[in-house]
């Protein structure tokens with residue numbers, strides 16, 4: 001199958017200095033992840049806060065330079081190409097952010113916001129106004145909205161505007177970072193349905209980041225589960241969610257409250273909290289919280305290995 | 319008939335703005351029994367927080383409680399003096415907020431803050447050593463590890479989940495009759511959220527406290543509560559037992575809200591979404607406030623008062639049930 005994205009042993013460390021002269025510390029936000037995104041699929045990236053989801057999204061969008069490893073998009077190495085080639089590739093990748101209140105410039109009119117990426121990319125469009133109209137209607141708003149400013153819109157409408165902007169350059173890859181996390185469920189449902197519809201209509205490939213497993217199950221084809229900068233499990237969404245293998249995935253799924261009083265949680269909840277990203281635990285990073293941990297788990301760092309056709313797990317139990 | 323512990327009757331809390339009046343809480347009534355856990359659900363802006371703050375008479379300016387009664391253990395809280403109210407707050411009814419970050423004071427140690435909450439409501443003046451002993455017990459009870467070493471730490475030295483545990487510890491330190499938890503886990507990750515819900519369940523069974531859990535997450539309410547009130551635009555539109563609300567909802571809003579939730583346990587092809595957006599609180603629609611978004615709306619839905627269906631206490635405010 002055609003791969004739109006190939007990520008190979010990606011590491012992103014952030015430097016943190018406590019004082020002027022002190023030794024820098026490294027926050028290992030993403031610490032060696034390898035995965036592909038196939039053409040036309042939605043890859044869901046799930047994990048708790050601080051697990052490195054946004055950092056991966058930014059590395060794919062060309063916003064955060066990797067410490068090491070490679071990001072290949074549409075066959076090109078994102079961080080080694082230059083000039084026109086780089087500029088052209090950038091137009092094929094667009095990112096949608098979580099917060100619809102800070103991601104739109106309050107001083108710009110909607111028509112300028114939605115066509116801004118075209119101008120930045122220096123793309124020649126015969127008629128910007130008609131492109132703006134096309135984009136705004138594609139996301140379910142109307143052309144009367146084009147002359148207004150962001151503050152005149154609700155959160156859900158702003159997220160529609162952000163989607164219109166992301167689509168302006170005819171991208172092939174969309175990176176959506178928690179695009180509905182700030183919205184109420186009834187509005188979230190509208191936005192998720194819109195994104196699904198646009199994905200099919202425009203043949204998009206998508207990395208969809210969320211901490212909400214319900215959202216991931218609804219929108220994705222395949223899922224990656226992150227814990228402390230590592231992928232702990234990946235696979236087809238229904239099977240992964242119905243039969244999780246990694247102890248962390250199991251614990252995470254168990255912890256999600258289901259809106260059905262006959263399905264109250266019976267298993268004990270995963271104890272403890274995620275580790276410090278500067279000094280993650282040795283071996284398997286989940287071992288201090290894992291109910292199945294053995295001695296080896298403290299020593300051996302488990303690799304992400306295939307356990308069957310589409311499932312990969314990083315745990316010595318498999 | 320036994321009296322409920324708390325009986326809120328026709329509560330109205332309005333905000334007087336230049337642009338008009340926001341009827342944040344507009345005729346809300348419900349009862350809470352001892353040991354009961356009641357969930358209040360609804361989307362943002364529906365009036366959940368203002369209902370909670372009204373019960374404690376902490377509505378911020380320019381908001382005002384303009385009508386109703388809040389009968390707690392036989393007394394109307396709206397008729398008490400400010401001094402009497404201070405005795406109720408934190409001792410008999412306590413409040414846990416969404417954001418533990420902003421509810422703990424950054425310049426005092428957590429031991430001092432929990433201790434002060436205890437001292438404030440103690441008879442006479444207990445020795446500080448005794449208080450700290452109690453603080454340690456409480457913090458241990460809410461699952462703070464190595465408490466003895468940590469009572470003198472400042473809030474920023476704890477994680478978000480731990481801060482919420484400390485807040486909960488503080489709120490139960492005087493053994494209140496009612497704990498009101500306003501989105502207590504919204505800022506937390508799901509494994510930590512589950513730990514906090516376990517803690518609330520445990521406290522409830524240990525002390526027989528009543529809980530009002532305010533949440534926009536229906537799953538959380540389903541996990542913890544006995545009864546549920548569903549709010550929309552300042553009003554309760556449906557009230558019932560947890561089974562009634564989740565298995566047999568009557569109000570179109572409740573039904574649609576439940577079907578908007580992306581489920582972790584089942585695959586769906588297309589999520590239901592509710593068309594439109596919640597109304598402008600200054601100019602809400604007449605009659606049923608949900609009528610502009612309701613697929614079943616008829617002419618009668620635009621007129622007041624809306625019919626109240628009541629089947630053995632399962633109540634829905636909706637014209638569909640008028641016979």
Ligand SMILES: Nc1ncnc2c1ncn2[C@@H]1O[C@H](COP(=O)(O)OP(=O)(O)O)[C@@H](O)[C@H]1O
Nearest residue numbers: 014027029048049050051052053054055056277
């Ligand atoms: N710009 C930055 N500088 C320093 N640390 C950062 C920066 N961005 C993220 N981090 C840290 O990197 C880790 C991963 O963060 P992030 O990728 O945002 O995770 P997620 O999106 O899963 O919540 C966290 O520990 C976070 O605090």
Ligand SMILES: Nc1ncnc2c1ncn2[C@@H]1O[C@H](COP(=O)(O)OP(=O)(O)O)[C@@H](O)[C@H]1O
Nearest residue numbers: 333340342361362363364365366367368369599
């Ligand atoms: N300080 C305030 N000034 C004006 N209106 C307010 C204020 N606080 C709340 N409101 C209004 O009261 C209504 C209910 O708010 P709230 O109780 O906070 O809702 P919820 O907790 O359900 O999200 C909203 O329409 C909100 O706009």
Ligand code: SF4
Nearest residue numbers: 606609612619636637
């Ligand atoms: S009263 Fe009418 S508009 Fe309101 S929920 Fe019922 S049917 Fe819908």
Ligand SMILES: [Mg+2]
Nearest residue numbers: 050053054055
């Ligand atoms: Mg993030």
Ligand SMILES: [Mg+2]
Nearest residue numbers: 366367368500
């Ligand atoms: Mg609120």
